[in-house]
Amino acid sequence: xxxxxxxxxxxxxxYGVLFLSPWMLGFLLLFAIPLIASxxxxxxxxxxxAAGGYKVMYGGFGNYKYALTEHAEFNRVLTExxxxxxxxxxxxxxxSLFAATLLNQKFRGRAIARAVFFLPVILASGIIHDIxxxxxxxxxxxxxxxxTNLDPEVTGLxxxxxxxxxxxxxxxxDAGMSQALTDYLSNxxxxxxxxxxxxxxxxxxxxxxxxxxxxxxxxxxxxEGATGYEIFWKVTFPMVSxxxxxxxxxxxIDSFADNSLTKLAYKTAFTDMNFxxxxxxxxxxxxxxxxxLLLIAYTVSKRVFYYD
Amino acid sequence: MNAHRLQLLMNRLKDWLWVAVRNVLITGLSFVIVxxxxxxxxxxxxxxxxxxxxxxxxxxxxYTMMNIRIVMNVLDYWHTLLNSILLSGGVMxxxxxxxxxxxxxxxxxxxxGINVLFSFVIFTILVPPQTIMVPLYMQFxxxxxFGLFHLLSxxxxxxxxxxxxxLIISSFTGMGLKSGLFIYIFRQFFRSLPKELEEAAFxxxxxxxxxxxxxxxxxxxxxxxTVMLFTFVWQWNDTFFTNMYMGNMDLLSIKLGRIDPYIQxxxxxxxxxxxFDPYQVSMLKDVAVLFVMLPxxxxxxxxxxxxxxxxxxTGLIG
Numbered sequence: 151x152x153x154x155x156x157x158x159x160x161x162x163x164x165y166g167v168l169f170l171s172p173w174m175l176g177f178l179l180l181f182a183i184p185l186i187a188s189x190x191x192x193x194x195x196x197x198x199x200a201a202g203g204y205k206v207m208y209g210g211f212g213n214y215k216y217a218l219t220e221h222a223e224f225n226r227v228l229t230e231x232x233x234x235x236x237x238x239x240x241x242x243x244x245x246s247l248f249a250a251t252l253l254n255q256k257f258r259g260r261a262i263a264r265a266v267f268f269l270p271v272i273l274a275s276g277i278i279h280d281i282x283x284x285x286x287x288x289x290x291x292x293x294x295x296x297x298t299n300l301d302p303e304v305t306g307l308x309x310x311x312x313x314x315x316x317x318x319x320x321x322x323x324d325a326g327m328s329q330a331l332t333d334y335l336s337n338x339x340x341x342x343x344x345x346x347x348x349x350x351x352x353x354x355x356x357x358x359x360x361x362x363x364x365x366x367x368x369x370x371x372x373x374e375g376a377t378g379y380e381i382f383w384k385v386t387f388p389m390v391s392x393x394x395x396x397x398x399x400x401x402x403i404d405s406f407a408d409n410s411l412t413k414l415a416y417k418t419a420f421t422d423m424n425f426x427x428x429x430x431x432x433x434x435x436x437x438x439x440x441x442x443l444l445l446i447a448y449t450v451s452k453r454v455f456y457y458d
Numbered sequence: 459m460n461a462h463r464l465q466l467l468m469n470r471l472k473d474w475l476w477v478a479v480r481n482v483l484i485t486g487l488s489f490v491i492v493x494x495x496x497x498x499x500x501x502x503x504x505x506x507x508x509x510x511x512x513x514x515x516x517x518x519x520x521y522t523m524m525n526i527r528i529v530m531n532v533l534d535y536w537h538t539l540l541n542s543i544l545l546s547g548g549v550m551x552x553x554x555x556x557x558x559x560x561x562x563x564x565x566x567x568x569x570x571g572i573n574v575l576f577s578f579v580i581f582t583i584l585v586p587p588q589t590i591m592v593p594l595y596m597q598f599x600x601x602x603x604f605g606l607f608h609l610l611s612x613x614x615x616x617x618x619x620x621x622x623x624x625l626i627i628s629s630f631t632g633m634g635l636k637s638g639l640f641i642y643i644f645r646q647f648f649r650s651l652p653k654e655l656e657e658a659a660f661x662x663x664x665x666x667x668x669x670x671x672x673x674x675x676x677x678x679x680x681x682x683x684t685v686m687l688f689t690f691v692w693q694w695n696d697t698f699f700t701n702m703y704m705g706n707m708d709l710l711s712i713k714l715g716r717i718d719p720y721i722q723x724x725x726x727x728x729x730x731x732x733x734f735d736p737y738q739v740s741m742l743k744d745v746a747v748l749f750v751m752l753p754x755x756x757x758x759x760x761x762x763x764x765x766x767x768x769x770x771x772t773g774l775i776g
Contacts, residue, residue, distance in 0.1 A: 158660055165666040166567030169559040170575065173641070176631020177575075179603070181582055184593035191592060252484060257477070265762045266488040271688075272754050273495070276695025277711045281747050282494055287501060287509075287740040343490055378476075403584065408698070412588045420702070425592045432589040439586065 192429035206426075213430035224431060227411045232438060235405045238345070241338050242401050243394065246349040250356035251386070267353060274347030283344075348404065352397045359393040360386070388455040395450045399443060406439045495755075498748040502526065506738045529746045532720045533713050539753065542710040545622060546693040553629040553637060553689050554682060560632055561644020562670055566656065576645070583638035587698065595702055598624040624703040625693075635692050635699065640685045647681040648674060683764050691754060710750045717746055 156164070194208040217224045253264050273279075318339055322332040338345065363386065371381050406412075415435070419428035496516075505520035513519075529535070564576050600615030601623075618624050628634045632641065651674065659669040675682070697711050705712065721742050725735070 161666055162567045163569040166563040166569045166572065169563035169567060169670075170572075172556050172630060173560045173579075173632035174575070176628070176633040177578060177582070180594065180597070180628055180631055180633040181585075181590065184590040184597060185585065187593035187596075188590050196592075249487070252480060255480070257480065257484075261763070263484050263488060265758075266491055268762075269491055269495075269758070272691050272758050273751055275692060277697045277714050278695055278747055278751050280697075281714060281743060282498075285740050285744050285747075287497075287737060287744055343494075346487065346491055406586055412586065412698075415588045416591070416698070419592050419595075429589075429592055432586065432591075436586055436589045440584065443584065 188429045189433065191426050192433050194426055196425040209426075213426050214434060217427060217431050217434065221427075223414060227414050228435065228438065231406070231409045231411045232442070234409065235402060235442070237334075237337075238348070238405060239398060239401050241345050242349045242352060243397055245345050246352035246397065247356050247390070247394075249349070249353050250360055251382070253353070253357060254360040268350055270347040271350030271354070274350070279347065348401075351404075352401060355393055355397055355400070356390060359390040363389045391454045392456060395447065395454055398446055398450055402439070402443055402446065406435075411435055495748075495751075498744045501741050501744050502748065504741065506735070506741070509735075509737050509741065525742060525745045528721070528724050528742055529749055532717060532724060532742075533710065533746060533749065534708060535749060538708045538710050538713055541708050542694060543753070545625065545709060546690045548622070549625055549629045549634060549693045550686050550689045552626065553632075553634045553640065554686050556630060556632045557637055557640040557685060558644050558675065558678065558682070559670075560641045562648050562674055564641065564645040565648035566651075566674075567666070579638050579641050582633070583636075583642070591698075591702060598627075598703060601627075618703075620704050620706050622704070625699065628699075635689070635696060640689065643681055643685060644678070647678050651677055680764075683761065687758075687761055690757070694754060714746060714750050717743060721746075 190206055192213055193210065194206045194213075196206055249267060253260065253267060257263075274282075319332055319336045322335060323329070327335075367385050367389070368381065371385055376384065411431070412435075415428045415431045418424050418431060500516045500518070502525060503521045503523070504514075504518040504525065505522040506524075507520050508514040508518045560579075564572065564579070598618045601618045602615035618627075625634065629637070655673055655677075656669050659673050664672065695711055697715050700707075700709055700712055701715070718739065721739050725738065725742075
């Protein structure tokens with residue numbers, strides 16, 4: 151009876167609430183409450199009661215102070231993960247834009263090439279990736295295939311961590327590049343597999359963006375006599391630039407979701423059973439991530455071009 | 459006239475050169491991607507004798523089924539595979555449904571305050587799961603709905619660790635692995651559906667539920683496929699949540715993460731009295747990884763066409 155009286159717009163509102171109700175329940179129960187609880191834990195020491203349940207012994211910001219000043223690893227691991235992120239994000243971004251542009255062109259075997267390029271989305275995540283990169287057999291086989299120490303350059307499966315693309319380095323230095331840039335680039339070549347494997351989703355996003363650029367823009371610029379190079383920088387690049395922001399944010403979140411610091415926090419909680427310290431670590435970690443995201447979003451969004 | 463011809467020739471040369479460069483690049487990068495898989499495949503039938511044979515790199519001289527047998531045995535493959543498929547499949551179905559519903563609501567069924575809720579979705583994407591892992595762990599160790607259970611029965615909640623329930627509940631409430639991202643994808647997709655479609659459906663007498671099922675979902679198949687594939691794969695490879703909630707269950711990702719001691723036990727237990735050989739262990743681990751990724755590869759081969767096509771229309775972009 152009631153339903154007849156509701157207008158279409160009102161019905162839509164109620165259905166909206168209905169459709170969102172599982173999510174709202176989950177947000178409260180499995181996100182908001184745990185988030186507050188985790189902040190409480192980080193302020194003290196957690197004690198398990200024999201009867202079940204727990205009690206928090208508050209101690210101010212002691213855990214934070216301990217992690218920052220006394221803990222053996224925390225500072226180093228935190229700096230490392232931030233530096234790693236700062237090194238990787240531009241590489242992943244350039245590579246994924248480049249790969250997306252390649253895959254967007256028409257050529258024979260494009261379907262196969264696309265299928266292969268998206269394989270890392272599936273195979274290079276979680277446990278499979280972890281174990282594959284540790285394999286000593288693959289290092290041995292690389293060594294046998296490519297002579298003694300040229301392997302990481304060809305395969306990217308650098309086990310030693312030493313920079314080995316000496317020829318490339320020499321070439322770049324001869325070409326008059328600065329030392330820092332040379333190191334950065336040759337390092338990128340050494341880790342090509344790592345970069346490819348973490349840029350699957352980014353390629354997807356860029357590819358979707360490239361597809362949505364209206365062909366009439368290209369036609370117009372061709373009639374005006376623009377070269378391919380000009381078309382890329384004057385048409386394609388500005389049109390996908392909003393996606394650069396999306397991709398940077400995704401890459402940052404992704405690199406923060408699984409690295410040595412998260413492992414440290416996990417170990418502190420479940421191996422050392424120090425829940426308070428672990429919570430304090432992840433809170434500081436979250437704050438650093440949030441600051442980085444704000445900074446990046448601010449700087450990038452100023453330079454982004456919006457079509458409409 | 460000659461200058462014109464020269465220009466044409468130059469253009470053709472340029473095009474040709476670019477095609478050559480492009481092919482080299484694509485082939486090279488594809489090779490880098492496929493290389494580790496090929497490498498593992500070549501170890502599948504390799505006899506341990508061949509590890510030390512300098513002449514054998516890719517094609518083994520001695521073939522054996524032993525690697526496969528040991529790995530199947532250590533992983534308890536068929537049983538574990540079934541568990542993994544059930545878990546990933548179940549989570550995939552539930553999470554896709556819930557995220558599609560939420561995405562549709564965020565895109566089409568607006569009510570007061572819904573934008574605030576959507577900013578909460580973005581917030582759930584930003585917060586690393588590690589920040590709330592300890593309270594979540596405790597939540598599921600004695601699961602209780604806002605203290606209601608305690609109030610009603612007097613017990614202190616249900617221990618859900620080492621069951622499928624923590625993951626089922628998280629995915630059912632839209633808080634599963636990267637649910638926020640999926641809600642975002644669905645919202646972007648549904649937003650691009652023209653308003654006229656739902657109005658036409660309403661005029662024809664369809665309720666909102668029916669409009670969602672018969673107009674919304676069929677038009678969102680690209681997004682559905684993308685989200686389903688991602689959910690399945692990420693759940694399959696996940697060790698963070700599975701180790702935390704169900705570390706003692708037989709799942710491929712968990713078993714793979716702790717495979718070393720088991721392989722060593724098998725090797726020492728055999729005729730190999732001198733202890734295990736680290737290279738052989740590594741080879742067996744590679745084979746095990748291959749076995750874990752095999753179902754994914756098979757699935758990808760079937761879905762790949764739709765996936766790659768669908769991505770272009772996922773509406774992943776604003």
